[in-house]
Amino acid sequence: MSKKIMILPGDGIGPEIVEQAVAVLKVADEKFGLNLEFTEGLIGGASIDAHGEPLTDAELKNAGECDAVLLGAVGGPKWDTLDRAIRPEKGLLKIRSGLGLYANLRPAILYPQLAEASSLKPEVVSGLDILIVRELTGGIYFGEPRGIKTLENGEKQGYNTYVYKESEIERIARTAFEAAQKRGGKLCSVDKANVLDVTVLWREVLDRLAPEYPDVELSHMYVDNAAMQLVRAPKQFDVMVTGNMFGDILSDAAAMLTGSIGMLPSASMNESGFGLYEPCHGSAPDIAGQGVANPLATILSAAMMLRYSLDMGEAAAAIEAAVSKVLDQGLRTADIYTEGSKKVSTAEMGAAVVAAF
Amino acid sequence: MSKKIMILPGDGIGPEIVEQAVAVLKVADEKFGLNLEFTEGLIGGASIDAHGEPLTDAELKNAGECDAVLLGAVGGPKWDTLDRAIRPEKGLLKIRSGLGLYANLRPAILYPQLAEASSLKPEVVSGLDILIVRELTGGIYFGEPRGIKTLENGEKQGYNTYVYKESEIERIARTAFEAAQKRGGKLCSVDKANVLDVTVLWREVLDRLAPEYPDVELSHMYVDNAAMQLVRAPKQFDVMVTGNMFGDILSDAAAMLTGSIGMLPSASMNESGFGLYEPCHGSAPDIAGQGVANPLATILSAAMMLRYSLDMGEAAAAIEAAVSKVLDQGLRTADIYTEGSKKVSTAEMGAAVVAAF
Numbered sequence: 001m002s003k004k005i006m007i008l009p010g011d012g013i014g015p016e017i018v019e020q021a022v023a024v025l026k027v028a029d030e031k032f033g034l035n036l037e038f039t040e041g042l043i044g045g046a047s048i049d050a051h052g053e054p055l056t057d058a059e060l061k062n063a064g065e066c067d068a069v070l071l072g073a074v075g076g077p078k079w080d081t082l083d084r085a086i087r088p089e090k091g092l093l094k095i096r097s098g099l100g101l102y103a104n105l106r107p108a109i110l111y112p113q114l115a116e117a118s119s120l121k122p123e124v125v126s127g128l129d130i131l132i133v134r135e136l137t138g139g140i141y142f143g144e145p146r147g148i149k150t151l152e153n154g155e156k157q158g159y160n161t162y163v164y165k166e167s168e169i170e171r172i173a174r175t176a177f178e179a180a181q182k183r184g185g186k187l188c189s190v191d192k193a194n195v196l197d198v199t200v201l202w203r204e205v206l207d208r209l210a211p212e213y214p215d216v217e218l219s220h221m222y223v224d225n226a227a228m229q230l231v232r233a234p235k236q237f238d239v240m241v242t243g244n245m246f247g248d249i250l251s252d253a254a255a256m257l258t259g260s261i262g263m264l265p266s267a268s269m270n271e272s273g274f275g276l277y278e279p280c281h282g283s284a285p286d287i288a289g290q291g292v293a294n295p296l297a298t299i300l301s302a303a304m305m306l307r308y309s310l311d312m313g314e315a316a317a318a319i320e321a322a323v324s325k326v327l328d329q330g331l332r333t334a335d336i337y338t339e340g341s342k343k344v345s346t347a348e349m350g351a352a353v354v355a356a357f
Numbered sequence: 358m359s360k361k362i363m364i365l366p367g368d369g370i371g372p373e374i375v376e377q378a379v380a381v382l383k384v385a386d387e388k389f390g391l392n393l394e395f396t397e398g399l400i401g402g403a404s405i406d407a408h409g410e411p412l413t414d415a416e417l418k419n420a421g422e423c424d425a426v427l428l429g430a431v432g433g434p435k436w437d438t439l440d441r442a443i444r445p446e447k448g449l450l451k452i453r454s455g456l457g458l459y460a461n462l463r464p465a466i467l468y469p470q471l472a473e474a475s476s477l478k479p480e481v482v483s484g485l486d487i488l489i490v491r492e493l494t495g496g497i498y499f500g501e502p503r504g505i506k507t508l509e510n511g512e513k514q515g516y517n518t519y520v521y522k523e524s525e526i527e528r529i530a531r532t533a534f535e536a537a538q539k540r541g542g543k544l545c546s547v548d549k550a551n552v553l554d555v556t557v558l559w560r561e562v563l564d565r566l567a568p569e570y571p572d573v574e575l576s577h578m579y580v581d582n583a584a585m586q587l588v589r590a591p592k593q594f595d596v597m598v599t600g601n602m603f604g605d606i607l608s609d610a611a612a613m614l615t616g617s618i619g620m621l622p623s624a625s626m627n628e629s630g631f632g633l634y635e636p637c638h639g640s641a642p643d644i645a646g647q648g649v650a651n652p653l654a655t656i657l658s659a660a661m662m663l664r665y666s667l668d669m670g671e672a673a674a675a676i677e678a679a680v681s682k683v684l685d686q687g688l689r690t691a692d693i694y695t696e697g698s699k700k701v702s703t704a705e706m707g708a709a710v711v712a713a714f
């Protein structure tokens with residue numbers, strides 16, 4: 001039985017990097033007999049241009065009927081002046097929410113070959129390997145009521161609602177506890193329970209579940225302190241779990257600790273293991289179409305997809321090994337280039353991974 | 358006419374560090390004829406122990422009748438199991454809100470003498486000098502409705518409201534524009550306007566005011582990117598302005614870039630220039646009472662108080678010069694100690710600043 005993969009290249013560098021990831025998936029398919037089938041769709045600015053909206057209901061349905069989704073990136077200056085309701089980002093929020101992809105896994109790993117790229121001292125980050133588990137379909141991103149209204153005195157007021165119910169907290173907490181069990185056995189839950197009621201409930205639920213995972217050491221940290229600790233001593237963390245907004249901020253900070261955000265994949269999954277896979281970085285419109293973008297985060301996202309959604313762990317490991325090999329060979333796209341290494345284009349990097357198989 | 362200063366030592370290391378700051382203020386008073394008058398009050402755990410609440414209305418009124426407030430820090434494990442409504446932190450939130458201290462100024466400065474303390478590479482942080490302007494009496498910290506309720510199906514739901522009206526945004530924006538005028542002329546406003554309606558209004562107001570400050574270059578950045586850029590290349594920033602919650606997170610991350618949070622003061626001011634001054638760090642209960650805490654952030658907070666609330670810029674500069682001098686002398690409390698320097702106690706550090714006058 002074949003596995004159907006929905007490819008959503010999106011905008012900016014999205015199409016270039018996704019092209020390389022698909023090439024790598026195809027060679028993995030040949031080699032391991034994965035029986036993959038590809039179908040392509042539109043999201044973000046590309047969909048706005050074609051259909052006037054960043055993700056059509058039909059495309060959302062198509063994606064949901066596949067076995068997994070591989071996404072490039074969305075957004076760019078071309079669509080920045082559009083009405084907010086139809087901006088490219090809304091397509092991303094719609095697919096996350098529409099497919100119930102509540103569990104966002106964002107690893108921040110320092111590749112030893114790229115240790116120099118970090119802005120932190122080597123002793124602070126060498127060997128860094130954190131997994132941030134971010135709730136992705138709730139919290140203040142989707143809470144109602146929301147909007148901008150005019151008060152009686154004529155001035156405007158903007159408002160959003162930060163809301164979580166126990167069941168939403170529980171399912172993402174379980175994802176995080178289980179991930180910690182498979183890793184270093186440490187889970188740090190991040191909240192602001194000294195100020196925000198909603199995160200008081202968050203902390204309660206984590207504490208309630210903890211006894212079910214006796215092999216995981218649970219700790220709690222306020223979000224401001226977590227931001228500090230990521231800068232001061234990031235290696236103290238194994239798995240971190242937090243809500244949508246704090247997760248957005250902390251996962252980007254953590255990714256940047258590695259200095260090579262062009263290397264970092266992510267997974268967004270629902271209850272049944274169905275997932276959307278995408279690089280952590282954005283659409284980088286400034287370098288789009290130049291063939292210089294780093295395709296490795298997308299290639300590694302494809303590997304995550306094989307492992308987590310398609311139960312093809314062997315092929316996933318082979319892709320990851322191939323990526324490691326090209327780094328060992330000294331090949332670098334511009335974003336991770338340092339003197340003495342060999343600067344390559346997007347296509348050359350993709351081809352090198354294929355060749356390293 | 359004398360100037361009345363309310364001293365709120367608070368908890369943990371608060372009393373020790375405030376004691377040194379008061380000693381420094383007294384020698385400044387003598388030297389510059391400032392005519393300062395001191396009165397002491399209770400906040401945080403100290404107030405809970407005495408009155409059963411973290412800040413009494415009477416004490417709030419006392420503070421408001423002074424010319425400025427100098428605060429140590431609040432909180433500690435002793436009060437962690439109390440009902441949330443009467444925790445030490447609530448005293449801090451109550452005084453901020455009760456005195457209308459909406460403008461929180463948090464400088465992140467790397468002292469050249471302490472450059473080694475940073476976890477970042479020297480070239481990334483040397484000369485770092487950022488000012489974060491954080492809105493302190495609104496946003497999700499104070500927004501209503503808030504709470505935890507039980508849904509029809511029996512599960513609990515927690516919620517908070519992130520809300521700003523135009524006038525609240527405008528006044529903090531003006532604080533930030535004016536600060537930028539006096540500094541490097543660059544203001545970066547941080548929001549999440551691609552997701553949160555309330556920050557769409559935030560961005561609108563900043564853009565509307567910008568033409569009134571033609572000498573300030575205004576830019577906008579999403580909060581996730583701001584967290585990344587602080588790690589990647591913090592020296593790109595001059596002044597940053599943002600709401601209460603994002604400001605809490607980003608100011609702590611920025612402070613930690615310097616590696617010496619024990620050095621960083623902060624000011625929280627209202628419309629008329631009245632202010633509360635406190636170190637950026639917390640009450641550090643683990644080292645309280647040992648005489649090893651760093652009093653310099655509090656001493657520098659006292660200097661900020663003289664400059665911003667009491668119009669005593671000369672005395673403020675003298676305190677700052679004295680602090681720089683003791684650093685040049687190689688004196689270091691434990692938190693900033695490195696080999697080859699001279700480790701001193703809280704009291705010795707305070708005495709050295711007094712002597713350096």
Ligand SMILES: CC(C)[C@H](C(=O)O)[C@@H](O)C(=O)O
Pocket residue numbers: 089092093248551552581
């Ligand atoms: C583009 C934006 C809506 C999105 C988010 O905030 O979730 C992005 O920053 C991310 O982290 O995937």
Ligand SMILES: CC(C)[C@H](C(=O)O)[C@@H](O)C(=O)O
Pocket residue numbers: 194195224446449450605
């Ligand atoms: C103690 C806490 C309520 C406070 C805040 O979140 O504002 C602190 O973190 C700060 O930044 O001053």
